[in-house]
Amino acid sequence: MTTVTALEVHDVRFPTSRELAGSDAMNPAPDYSAAYTVLRTDGEPEAGYALVFTTGRGTDVQCAAVAALAPYVVGRDVAELCADLGGLYRRLTGDPQLRWLGPEKGVMHMAIGAVVNATWDLAARRAGKPLWRFIADLSPRQLVDCVDWRYLSDALTPDDALELLERAEPGRAARAAELERVGYPAYTTSPGWLGYSDEKLVRLCGEAVAEGYRLIKLKVGRSVDDDVRRLGLARGAVGPEVRIAVDANQRWDVGEAVPWIEALAPFDLAWVEEPTSPDDVLGHAAIRRRVTVPVSTGEHTPNRVVFKQLLQAGAVDLIQVDAVRVGGVNENLAILLLALRFGVPVYPHAGGVGLCELVQHLAMADYVAISGLMEDRAIEFVDHLHENFVAPAVVAHGRYRAPHAAGMSAEMKPASVAAHTFRGVAVAPAPGELR
Amino acid sequence: MTTVTALEVHDVRFPTSRELAGSDAMNPAPDYSAAYTVLRTDGEPEAGYALVFTTGRGTDVQCAAVAALAPYVVGRDVAELCADLGGLYRRLTGDPQLRWLGPEKGVMHMAIGAVVNATWDLAARRAGKPLWRFIADLSPRQLVDCVDWRYLSDALTPDDALELLERAEPGRAARAAELERVGYPAYTTSPGWLGYSDEKLVRLCGEAVAEGYRLIKLKVGRSVDDDVRRLGLARGAVGPEVRIAVDANQRWDVGEAVPWIEALAPFDLAWVEEPTSPDDVLGHAAIRRRVTVPVSTGEHTPNRVVFKQLLQAGAVDLIQVDAVRVGGVNENLAILLLALRFGVPVYPHAGGVGLCELVQHLAMADYVAISGLMEDRAIEFVDHLHENFVAPAVVAHGRYRAPHAAGMSAEMKPASVAAHTFRGVAVAPAPGELR
Structure with a gap:
């Protein structure tokens, strides 16, 4: 029997604020960081890996939250944990005492996501498969059983979901082969950070097109005049055929968003992302009714219940999913099923530290086993910090290659962890009573 | 000059699960706890006090989050901090790195609430006033300046709020005198915990009426048959004149809630509280459209943006506010103003550890300086753990007495803190760079 022997959490911070990569209207100088989570075992595979992406300060708080979950996994039988990933997720989100700290949102929920994702990574490694394939090899019934259906039944029931998944089942093998052959579409945010000069913007736009994007x-939202000027430069640099999306990072109130977005509409935008508070379902719906640009949000959407409402309210034309914001793979399966049910395309959020590595698996599993769709979809790509990962995401000719290494691709190089550890390793308490 | 010398955070836990006080459909065995927060100074007053209420496990995580905010207050001039409470609140919620961990929700947001509330406590102590009076003595303009108006302008603008507050200004003195004379209505949850026997329920219902409630x-939501039986017993015990509310603590999906609530409707209910997920604005609205019992929520509502939507969507007949769930006094002022704007009464959430002590000040300030209303309002009261506070809330004849002691009443007795400290004192790092 292989047992989980420890839950390690590392406070890893990269000094990205020095170069303004990652700068936007609400995050002028992030230090891209992670609560890097390792589930150690006494057998093979030797560990499962995951992380919570953070932007500097507070990474220690996020680490403390992950460490608090040790009693749920340390000392447990790996085979049992991996055989009931839905059960683990529901035990973690349902802990009646920890639940008070959310429920299902913020630091505690992201910590649950890390432990859940690390266990999926472990399960996929045990099976010798990349996570996208491990998910896509689960039966429709197994996938349905991974989801916590509470609060969803007014939009989607387990039976509805089972039907959707069974409809996609016959095409799985052909789509997996297609994915291996052509990869999955990527889009890039690398040219557009708010802190970059006009010259750098134009140069990077040209490079992005040359690279096949x-x-x-x-990024927009600091000044409408700047945005119009920068969009003009970008549109000139990429030509009329390449699509341009903009991201306001929660900058506006509803009334402010509408004229600002309409001022940018002539540049033929693919979407405007996070125009207002990520909690404001009705605000997004009001904005969408009044603008001609498609509206999107999702990277800060705290859980499946808010995604459900965004879809029910017709608040969005598309959504972002994030691998580490919600309660792990399980909750993202629910969100992907909801998006399919409402016919809304998913453009996964990535960048940061490791987000490309993790989220690619969800998009690819969605294509193979859930929506069956890859048209009008693309995974965000930002080309930094990948060198810190053992099996980095690979984008070539504007497409993500399907990963082959077993697991969720979250494992970092030990040397990178050591070089960027902020305050040593926080090792979780020994297993024992939940108290 | 008086300076903040330290931000102390104590992990304080009471073993309430042994007696099933506090048991409900989602929280079968809470250990009422607190991240007890003390802002020490080198002068007079010697400290400001606040807390985040928790239910056991994870209190250490909540403490870590409070400690992470030390650089914002430690080493600062107390007079300056107290002169710009709106600025402190906006700096804390706007920290571009910490913001990623919410934004404005969960562990990090409640930590901000604790630091903000401790500073209000300090400010009220400096002025020698109970917090309710300290707030009610601020000018309409000062009150407006305490609020973060971002994301609210589609429902309420600062100018609208100023007008509402100015309208209430002339009656302040008379209402303060009335409050001193008659107190503020209380209601009690003490009889109704789900873990209590029928006999204990009936006995406590009778006692509640005898005490003047x-x-x-x-609490409801475990089984509809149990609920019908218990409500029959309760209605029999209190008679037809005393109002009975029920609280489902997020137990139901939308479709499940409707017939369950209608099965309880014959008992003439004042409201049904938290019928479903606290994040489900549209779910509450759907339930409200289909039942005859007034619908309510709020104790887990993470911030003003979600309260705004509950009101915009017509999802609730009344709301609960909680003193420690959101970003402190400032955000609760926004919520009270929104409720007034939409004509929705506020029944503050209390119980737990210290929630009665803190929230009474908000309700009383609302009566004196904001809504001017005390009819169709009452503050929850649960009669336990008050003995741990230096100036406990006092309820007599079914009404809260207006507190006279300076501050927000959050200060705990040192002996109580010492006796119930779970893992010692977490003292925050020394002031310095925000990193």
Whole structure:
């Protein structure tokens, strides 16, 4: 029997604020960081890996939250944990005492996501498969059983979901082969950070097109005049065929968003992302009714219940999913099923530290086993910090290659962890009573 | 000059699960706890006090989050901090790195609430006033300046709020005198915990009426037959004149809630509280459209943006506010103003550890300086753990007495803190760079 022997959490911080990569209207100088989570075992595979992406300060708080979950996994039988990933997720989100600290949102929920994702990574490694394939090899019934259906039944029931998944089942093998052959579309945010000069913007836009991207994204929201000027430069640099999305990072109130977005509409935008508070379902719906640009949000959407409402309210034309914001793979399966049910395309959020590595698996599993769709979809790509990962995401000619290494691709190089550890390793308490 | 010398955070836990006080459909065995927060100074007053209420496990995580905010207050001039409470609140919620961990929700947001509330406590102590009076003595303009108006302008603008507050200004003195004379209505949840026997329920219902309560609340949601039986017993015990509310603590999906609530409707209920997920604005609205019992929520509502939507969507007949769930006094001022704007009464959430002590000040300030209303309002009261506070809330004849002691009443007795400290004192790092 292989047992989980420890839950390690590392406070890893990269000094990205020095170069303004990652700068946007609400995050002027992030230090891209992670609560890097390792589930050690006494057998093979030797560990499962995951992380919570953070932007500097507070990473220690996020680490403390992950460490608090040790009693749920340390000392447990790996085979049992991996055989009931839905049960683990529901035990963690349902802990009647920890639940008070959310429920299902913020630091505690992201910590649950890390432990859940690390266990999926472990399960996929045990099976010798990349996570996207491990998920896509589960039966429709197994996938349905991974989801916590509470609060969803007014939009989607387990039976509805089972039907959707069974409909996609016959095409799985062909789509997996297609994915291996052509990869999955990527788009890039690298040219568009708010802190970059006009010259750098134009140069990076040209490079993105040369590298094969068909969609780029620019940060907006500091000044409408700046945005119009920068979009003009970008549109000139990429030509009329390449799509341009913009991201306001929660900058506006509803009334402010509408004229600002309409001022940018002539640049033929693919979408405007996070126009207002990520909690404001009705605000997104009001904005969407009044603008001609498609509206999107999701990277800060705290859980499946808020995604459900965004879809029910017709608040969005598309959504972002994030691998580490919600309660792990299980909750993202629910969100992907909801998006399919409402016919809304998913453009996964990535960048940061390791987000490309993790989220690619969800998009690819969605294509193979859930929506069956890869058209009008693309995974965000930002080209930094990948060198810190053992099996980094690979994007070539504007497409993510399907990963082959077993697991969720979250494992970092030990040397990177050591070099960027902020305050040593926080090792969780020994297993024992939940108290 | 008086300076903040330290931010102390104590992990304080009471073993309430042994007696099933506090048991409900989602929280079968809470250990009422607190991240007890003390802002020490080198002068007079010697400290400001606040807390985040928790239910056992994870209190250490909550303490770590409070400690992470030390650089914002330690080493600062107390007079300056107290002169710009709106600025402190906006600096804390706007920290571009910590913001990623919410934004404005969960562990990090409640930590901000504790630091903000401790600073209000300090400010009220400096002025020698109980917090309710300290707030009610601020000018309409000062009150407006305490609020973060971002994301609210589609429902309420600062100018609208100023007008509401100015309208209430002339009656302040008379209402303060009235409050001193008659106190503020209370209701009690003490009889209705789900873990209590029928006999204990009936006995406590009778005692509540004898003590002068005109409104009691019962936990429901474990089984509809149990609920019908218990409500029958309760209605029999209190008679037809005393109002009965029920609280489902997030137990149901939308479709499940409707017939369950209608099965309880014959008992003439004052409201049904938390019928479903606290994040489900549209779910509450759907339930409200289909039942005859007034619908309510709020104790887990993470921030003003979600309260705004509950009101915009017509999802609730009344709301609960909680003193420690959101970003402190400032955000609760926004919520009270929104409730007034939409004409929705506020029945503050209390119980737990210290929640009665803290929230009474908000309700009383609302009566004196904001809504001017005390009819169709009552503050929850649960009669336990008050003995741990230096100036406990006092309820007599079914009404809260207006507190006279300076501050927000959050200070705990040192002996109580010492006796119930779970893992010693977490003292925050020394002031310095925000990193």
